[in-house]
Amino acid sequence: MILLDGNKTAAEIKNEIAQKVARIREEGKKSPGLVTILVGDNPASQVYVNKKNKTCAELGMISKTEKLDAGISEDELLKLVRYYNDAAEYHGILVQLPLPAHIDEDKVIEAINPAKDVDGFHPVSVGNLVIGKEAFLPCTPFGILELLKRYNIETKGKHVVVVGRSNIVGKPVANLLLQKKEGANAVVTVCHSAAPDLKKFTLSADILIAAIGRANYVTADMVKDGAVVIDVGINRVEDHSAAKGYRIVGDVDFENVAPKCSYITPVPGGVGAMTIAMLMQNTLSAYIKIEEKK
Numbered sequence: 097m098i099l100l101d102g103n104k105t106a107a108e109i110k111n112e113i114a115q116k117v118a119r120i121r122e123e124g125k126k127s128p129g130l131v132t133i134l135v136g137d138n139p140a141s142q143v144y145v146n147k148k149n150k151t152c153a154e155l156g157m158i159s160k161t162e163k164l165d166a167g168i169s170e171d172e173l174l175k176l177v178r179y180y181n182d183a184a185e186y187h188g189i190l191v192q193l194p195l196p197a198h199i200d201e202d203k204v205i206e207a208i209n210p211a212k213d214v215d216g217f218h219p220v221s222v223g224n225l226v227i228g229k230e231a232f233l234p235c236t237p238f239g240i241l242e243l244l245k246r247y248n249i250e251t252k253g254k255h256v257v258v259v260g261r262s263n264i265v266g267k268p269v270a271n272l273l274l275q276k277k278e279g280a281n282a283v284v285t286v287c288h289s290a291a292p293d294l295k296k297f298t299l300s301a302d303i304l305i306a307a308i309g310r311a312n313y314v315t316a317d318m319v320k321d322g323a324v325v326i327d328v329g330i331n332r333v334e335d336h337s338a339a340k341g342y343r344i345v346g347d348v349d350f351e352n353v354a355p356k357c358s359y360i361t362p363v364p365g366g367v368g369a370m371t372i373a374m375l376m377q378n379t380l381s382a383y384i385k386i387e388e389k390k
């Protein structure tokens with residue numbers, strides 16, 4: 097069994113990006129910039145946004161967070177997004193999800209300039225991804241493909257089973273792996289909570305992608321010997337022995353599943369680490385496209 101080391105792979109990618117940013121700066125050009133918009137005080141969202149800012153700084157990129165009160169109106173938020181659509185110093189706009197219940201998330205995502213959609217959530221990005229055109233790829237699916245690629249794991253003709261159908265992970269990763277392209281070209285099955293017998297599907301997976309959002313949901317009896325297992329879950333479980341009172345576990349029962357696998361991602365240190373690296377990649381790509389057009 098080989099661990100797919102997301103920390104190490106993400107560090108390599110970030111290093112490559114930092115070198116590209118340094119070259120841009122040497123040419124006397126401005127830095128790529130990312131603005132994150134954070135509404136309310138969801139603790140997990142705060143952690144993610146802080147990490148994004150820290151990583152931008154490490155890579156020589158500009159970052160800014162707009163912290164907004166949970167009571168902000170939808171109109172005010174839309175106005176702010178439109179302001180950044182035209183702000184020349186920011187090439188990527190990321191609205192941290194989830195948003196408070198009184199705000200229509202779809203409306204906010206649709207307000208983002210597709211040229212700055214570094215999350216890949218805008219319908220234009222989603223559509224381009226599905227039809228195989230160049231697009232901003234959502235960061236977690238992008239990170240999964242990159243991890244498979246950098247470990248030389250063959251996807252062509254393999255049976256990939258995705259468990260979960262979210263717009264952020266399940267649907268886009270399934271669509272990406274389906275494309276008739278290098279690093280994809282897989283036979284893809286998408287399963288979800290309405291499947292009467294999940295195990296029937298997961299047992300035939302050469303590559304199993306767990307994006308359910310439930311701690312330790314995928315157990316050893318659901319995994320074929322020699323499978324590649326990608327665990328997208330980030331779940332907090334109570335742990336009184338931990339300083340914070342909780343620890344982070346994935347959607348896969350790692351301890352019992354890992355011995356059966358050819359490759360598996362740990363949690364933490366697997367897919368999660370890749371997500372931020374790919375956000376940085378998308379921000380650099382947005383910068384290059386926007387600045388080249390000028």
Ligand code: GUN
Pocket residue numbers: 190191192193194215235236264
């Ligand atoms: N919330 C959880 N994951 C994500 C993500 O990838 N992007 C944004 N904007 N919000 C999230």
